[in-house]
Amino acid sequence: SFIQDLINNIIKSIVNILLSPKVIMIFLINYKIIYGNAAEYKDSVEFIKNNRVLIKGIIKGISSMIIKVL
Numbered sequence: 025s026f027i028q029d030l031i032n033n034i035i036k037s038i039v040n041i042l043l044s045p046k047v048i049m050i051f052l053i054n055y056k057i058i059y060g061n062a063a064e065y066k067d068s069v070e071f072i073k074n075n076r077v078l079i080k081g082i083i084k085g086i087s088s089m090i091i092k093v094l
Contacts, residue, residue, distance in 0.1 A: 031090065038086050043079070051075055 051071075056063060065071045072079065 031094070035083070035087050035090055038090070039083050042082060042086065051078070 048071075055065075055074075065074070
């Protein structure tokens with residue numbers, strides 16, 4: 025259980041580092057390019073819902089890299 029918690033916390037910390045404001049800004053620029061300049065998000069929850077697949081893909085990629093290293 026301790027090892028599993030350790031691995032989960034390592035994954036969470038790396039994901040938090042990768043999903044920094046710089047990376048979120050790239051997502052927002054992509055959104056503006058696709059949907060136009062007037063398109064806006066209501067809040068951060070809507071942003072995460074719209075980009076859920078991409079964020080889950082990033083998390084799975086990081087998880088697999090960490091597991092390979094261990």
